[in-house]
Amino acid sequence: MSKQLPLAAIDACCSPLAREPLSAEQAVELSGLFKAMADPVRLRLLSLIASHAGGEACVCDLTDAFDLSGPTISHHLKVLRQSGLITGERRGTWVYYRVHPEVLARLSAVLVPGERNVPA
Amino acid sequence: MSKQLPLAAIDACCSPLAREPLSAEQAVELSGLFKAMADPVRLRLLSLIASHAGGEACVCDLTDAFDLSGPTISHHLKVLRQSGLITGERRGTWVYYRVHPEVLARLSAVLVPGERNVPA
DNA sequence: TCCTTGAATAGACATCCATCTAAACAGTGA
DNA sequence: TCACTGTTTAGATGGATGTCTATTCAAGGA
Numbered sequence: 001m002s003k004q005l006p007l008a009a010i011d012a013c014c015s016p017l018a019r020e021p022l023s024a025e026q027a028v029e030l031s032g033l034f035k036a037m038a039d040p041v042r043l044r045l046l047s048l049i050a051s052h053a054g055g056e057a058c059v060c061d062l063t064d065a066f067d068l069s070g071p072t073i074s075h076h077l078k079v080l081r082q083s084g085l086i087t088g089e090r091r092g093t094w095v096y097y098r099v100h101p102e103v104l105a106r107l108s109a110v111l112v113p114g115e116r117n118v119p120a
Numbered sequence: 121m122s123k124q125l126p127l128a129a130i131d132a133c134c135s136p137l138a139r140e141p142l143s144a145e146q147a148v149e150l151s152g153l154f155k156a157m158a159d160p161v162r163l164r165l166l167s168l169i170a171s172h173a174g175g176e177a178c179v180c181d182l183t184d185a186f187d188l189s190g191p192t193i194s195h196h197l198k199v200l201r202q203s204g205l206i207t208g209e210r211r212g213t214w215v216y217y218r219v220h221p222e223v224l225a226r227l228s229a230v231l232v233p234g235e236r237n238v239p240a
Numbered sequence: 241t242c243c244t245t246g247a248a249t250a251g252a253c254a255t256c257c258a259t260c261t262a263a264a265c266a267g268t269g270a
Numbered sequence: 271t272c273a274c275t276g277t278t279t280a281g282a283t284g285g286a287t288g289t290c291t292a293t294t295c296a297a298g299g300a
Binding site: 017018019020021022024027028030031033034037038039040041042043046047048051065094099100104105107108109111112113120 | 136139140141142144147148150151154155157158160161162163164166167168170172185195210219221224225227228229231232235
Binding site for chain 2: 288289291292294297298
């Protein structure tokens with residue numbers, strides 16, 4: 001169930017938004033990633049994992065940062081996982097998550113305003 | 121109704137996601153921007169506007185690119201406008217939209233993977 | 241003034257989504 | 271094997287969201 005789709009999607013994608021119009025397909029793929037980040041809890045989870053010492057964090061670390069039930073956190077982690085932004089690995093009792101920096105980097109590159117056709 | 125809230129939000133925001141954990145407030149503000157981009161139609165609109173000659177596009181240019189009703193396009197433009205990603209200006213019969221490159225730039229900067237505490 | 245065209249608003253409707261509780265699964269240790 | 275802790279899955283529910291049609295507003299021309 002470790003789907004890496006988004007990496008492929010990201011590989012095809014994209015010159016910066018502002019360089020040339022996105023195709024419908026590119027837009028669908030990119031919107032999936034943005035959708036995964038379009039929630040405050042998921043953004044904080046992503047940030048907590050990415051900034052955690054060692055580049056990984058276990059679910060137990062994450063749950064304490066929120067006033068939410070365990071299953072809700074688990075749900076959000078699943079969304080992030082399925083979008084390809086993070087991966088999880090079980091080691092003994094605990095599950096550790098880490099981010100895919102390439103995906104963040106590509107996303108960042110897509111957003112860079114970049115040079116467009118400026119008026120003369 | 122020309123709300124520039126998100127620019128202020130963005131000003132306060134943020135060191136890269138991966139540098140330090142987002143606060144709850146920062147996460148809410150950022151998620152608002154990502155939510156605005158979490159739709160294929162809005163992403164394409166944004167891209168069409170940003171990449172259009174002169175840095176601006178009128179609604180009439182945009183509508184033709186989609187199999188959607190005018191009101192639906194108008195709705196999506198409103199979402200983008202309220203999020204602070206674009207502004208619209210009426211000139212005569214037509215309304216022209218352009219992006220706020222600063223917002224894109226800040227967003228891009230937030231996503232850059234950046235250096236985190238790497239294991240020794 | 242009236243008509244036409246471009247664009248936004250209002251309201252309805254179906255779908256999606258964040259959250260919860262209850263239950264199941266995974267691993268550790270007695 | 272049993273009990274305990276950590277994590278995920280299943281199912282339900284209320285609220286948010288994308289789309290539409292009908293209507294209204296804005297600007298220009300006959």
